Amino acid sequence: MAESQAADLNAPVVGMDYHMHVQYHEVLCPVMREFADALMDKRLIGHKCPQCGLIYSPPKGYCPICVVPTDKSHELELQQRGTVTNYTIVTPVQYHGQEETDRFAKASLQLDGGGTLSLQDLLEIPVDDVRIGLRVEAVWASDAERNVDEVTNRSWGIGESAIRGWQPTGEPDVPADELPTNVF
Amino acid sequence: MFYCRVVGESQERLTTHTIDFPYTRTLGPVFSEFLTGMRDGKLVGIKGRDGKVICPPTEWDPETGDALGNDFVEVGPGGVVTTWAWVTEPTPKHPLDKPFAFALIQLDGADTGLMHAVDAGSIDKMSTGMRVTARWKDDRIGHITDVTFVPEAG
Numbered sequence: 001m002a003e004s005q006a007a008d009l010n011a012p013v014v015g016m017d018y019h020m021h022v023q024y025h026e027v028l029c030p031v032m033r034e035f036a037d038a039l040m041d042k043r044l045i046g047h048k049c050p051q052c053g054l055i056y057s058p059p060k061g062y063c064p065i066c067v068v069p070t071d072k073s074h075e076l077e078l079q080q081r082g083t084v085t086n087y088t089i090v091t092p093v094q095y096h097g098q099e100e101t102d103r104f105a106k107a108s109l110q111l112d113g114g115g116t117l118s119l120q121d122l123l124e125i126p127v128d129d130v131r132i133g134l135r136v137e138a139v140w141a142s143d144a145e146r147n148v149d150e151v152t153n154r155s156w157g158i159g160e161s162a163i164r165g166w167q168p169t170g171e172p173d174v175p176a177d178e179l180p181t182n183v184f
Numbered sequence: 185m186f187y188c189r190v191v192g193e194s195q196e197r198l199t200t201h202t203i204d205f206p207y208t209r210t211l212g213p214v215f216s217e218f219l220t221g222m223r224d225g226k227l228v229g230i231k232g233r234d235g236k237v238i239c240p241p242t243e244w245d246p247e248t249g250d251a252l253g254n255d256f257v258e259v260g261p262g263g264v265v266t267t268w269a270w271v272t273e274p275t276p277k278h279p280l281d282k283p284f285a286f287a288l289i290q291l292d293g294a295d296t297g298l299m300h301a302v303d304a305g306s307i308d309k310m311s312t313g314m315r316v317t318a319r320w321k322d323d324r325i326g327h328i329t330d331v332t333f334v335p336e337a338g
């Protein structure tokens with residue numbers, strides 16, 4: 001719908017606000033539903049490929065590298081402690097709908113015991129101190145606040161509504177050359 | 185923006201996605217005249233090469249593709265419904281929040297139809313060939329929704 005135009009009632013109308021708004025609903029697919037249900041129980045789950053052994057979290061229901069299906073029998077619970085393997089510092093541009101105003105980091109994590117997560121928020125650490133090798137642990141939203149609103153069928157990240165983010169454990173950094181190089 | 189909730193006895197999780205694109209588009213010389221007319225409470229058409237009046241106005245002659253000049257003419261506010269469809273359940277994006285008709289309205293003085301909403305109250309009040317007239321909003325901004333149409337009195 002149109003928003004208000006220029007205030008000058010005598011000037012020609014030369015532009016038109018056109019607000020395109022699309023809303024749609026979809027049911028979470030079975031593996032994402034299992035993942036969302038586990039998050040509500042403060043558990044982090046993934047599927048381990050029976051062929052190559054890579055762990056996908058959120059689970060996909062298949063290994064895209066080996067092209068083999070995975071199911072509940074390949075499910076395992078991941079540890080909630082890990083290491084930053086890479087990160088991006090985002091400087092928000094104030095476009096329509098941008099809610100962030102300050103710089104923030106999104107990190108890729110290698111979890112202890114296997115499994116990775118991408119696009120995770122880091123808490124309790126200044127953006128400029130974020131580094132590869134940093135040891136972190138999950139900070140869950142409280143029972144009252146925890147939800148899975150941000151989990152979708154196409155989640156790469158899992159949002160911040162269940163796990164608020166990851167905070168430094170205080171352990172010594174892991175040297176970069178000791179970190180795995182896999183994304184998953 | 186998403187949210188996800190558990191629905192129904194099956195306990196499926198339903199996600200809702202909302203996508204917003206807040207565009208502003210420039211109107212060009214002809215639509216600018218049309219929507220400036222809207223803002224001022226006037227319906228504006230343009231003369232085609234053959235002298236026929238086109239409303240809503242176009243920048244190009246629909247018959248030949250030739251560029252049209254700036255031969256604008258005021259049309260309406262009354263007109264004739266040439267075809268229509270009844271909208272039983274309006275969506276939030278529709279111009280009226282109660283059942284209405286989308287109609288092709290050939291405004292007095294125009295030779296083409298303007299598609300717009302007719303607030304007739306009920307489907308029984310709609311008929312092809314009926315006369316309608318413009319009902320203007322008080323707070324007009326230069327947008328197609330500044331006007332809706334109602335059946336002509338009498």
